[in-house]
Amino acid sequence: DVKVTQSSRYLVKRTGEKVFLECVQDMDHENMFWYRQDPGLGLRLIYFSYDVKMKEKGDIPEGYSVSREKKERFSLILESASTNQTSMYLCASSPTASGNTIYFGEGSWLTVV
C-alpha cells in the first residue's frame, strides 16, 4: 500500500513563528503536493514538486515555501505564521504515469494563535 506520512498531526504555533510541516512517501513517486483544506473552500493547491529540487507554485503560494532535497521528502515552510494560515494541511504524492493516482496523507491540523 502507498504510504504518505505527515510528521505532525496537530500543531499549535504562535503568530510570527517559522513552521515546518514534513511529509514522506515510500513509493518512489516523482510528484509531491501540498494542499490546504478549509470549510467551504475545498482543497487548494499550495505548491507541488515533480522532481528533487524542482517546485511549482499552486493556486495559493503566498506566505509559504517548500523544500525537496530528497525524492521521498517534501517540506512545507511557513516563514512567519499568521492566523489566516490556521487550516488542515494535506500532503500528497503520485507517480508520473498515465492515469496516475494521487494519494494523500492523514493531514496536519495547524492552529496559529
Next chain:
Amino acid sequence: DAKTTQPTSMDCAEGRAANLPCNHSTISGNEYVYWYRQIHSQGPQYIIHGLKNNETNEMASLIITEDRKSSTLILPHATLRDTAVYYCIVRGDFTNKLIFGTGTLLAVQP
C-alpha cells in the same frame, strides 16, 4: 478540468449497496473519473478511477455511462465505517490539480 455535480447527502442501510451518482456532462475524451472519500478529520482516501470501462476493486465498483456524462460509485455492502464524504472528480491525464467539489455525505444507518 470538467465540473461534477453530486447530491449533497444520501442515506443507506447497513449491509445494503450504496449507489452514489455523479454527473460530469462536460467531460472530455482524455479525462478520468476519480472517486475519493474523506472521513472527518482525515485525509482523502483514494477509492477507484476509470476512463471508459467499468472498474472494480476490493473497495468499490465504478460504472461509467457509455456517453461518459455520468458515473455511479457502488459500495456493495455498506458498513458504518463507510460513513464519509464521497468526492467525484474529473481529472485530465497528467494533470496535477485535483478540484474537489462539495461531495456527497453518505450516512450509513444501522
